[in-house]
Amino acid sequence: MSDAKRIPPLAVPSPRAVVSAFLMRELPYILMLVLALVGIAYTDLLPRVSLWYWQMLAVVFGLICILTEWSQTPAEGRARWRLIVTQALHWGTFLLAMRLLFLPVMQKNLDADITGLILVYMLAFSTFLAGIYVNWRLCVVGGFLGVGVLAVAFVDQASALMTVLAVSVVAAGWLWHRLRPRTDR
Numbered sequence: 001m002s003d004a005k006r007i008p009p010l011a012v013p014s015p016r017a018v019v020s021a022f023l024m025r026e027l028p029y030i031l032m033l034v035l036a037l038v039g040i041a042y043t044d045l046l047p048r049v050s051l052w053y054w055q056m057l058a059v060v061f062g063l064i065c066i067l068t069e070w071s072q073t074p075a076e077g078r079a080r081w082r083l084i085v086t087q088a089l090h091w092g093t094f095l096l097a098m099r100l101l102f103l104p105v106m107q108k109n110l111d112a113d114i115t116g117l118i119l120v121y122m123l124a125f126s127t128f129l130a131g132i133y134v135n136w137r138l139c140v141v142g143g144f145l146g147v148g149v150l151a152v153a154f155v156d157q158a159s160a161l162m163t164v165l166a167v168s169v170v171a172a173g174w175l176w177h178r179l180r181p182r183t184d185r
Contacts, residue, residue, distance in 0.1 A: 062091035
C-alpha cells in the first residue's frame, strides 16, 4: 500500500490531557460547587452573618450562567441580550427574595439556623431553574445544593459530607465523559 492511501492512526490523548480537558470544560460548575460548599459551611457556622456571601454568590452564579452560554447563543438578533436580561431578572428575583427574608418581621419569626437553611434552599431552587433554561449541568449543581440543604439540616458535620459528595459528583461526571460511547471516532 502506498503512503498516499495510508490512513493515519487516530491520536489517543494522554490521560492527563483528558482530565485537563474535562476540568477546563466543567470548571464553571466545579467553581459553583466549591463556592456553594464554602457557603454551606459558612451558613452552618454563622447563618445570620452569611447574607453578604449569598448575595455575592447570586451575582457570581448569574455571571456563570451568562458566560457558559455566551458562545452557544447566536450573536445576531437579540438572543444574547435576551440571555442577559433573563438571567438578570432570574437572579435579581432571587436576591429580592433573599432580602425579604431578612426583613425584621421575618427575622422575628425565624431563627438563624432556619434562615440559613432557607437561603441554601432558595439558591438550590434558583440554580436548578436556571439549569432548565440555560444548561443541564446547572440542574446538577442545583440538585447538589438541594442535597446540601438536607445535609445541613440533618447532619452535624455537613461540610465534610458535602465535600465527599462534591468530589463524587465531579468523579462521576469525569467517568461518564470518559466511558460514554463516542460517535466521532
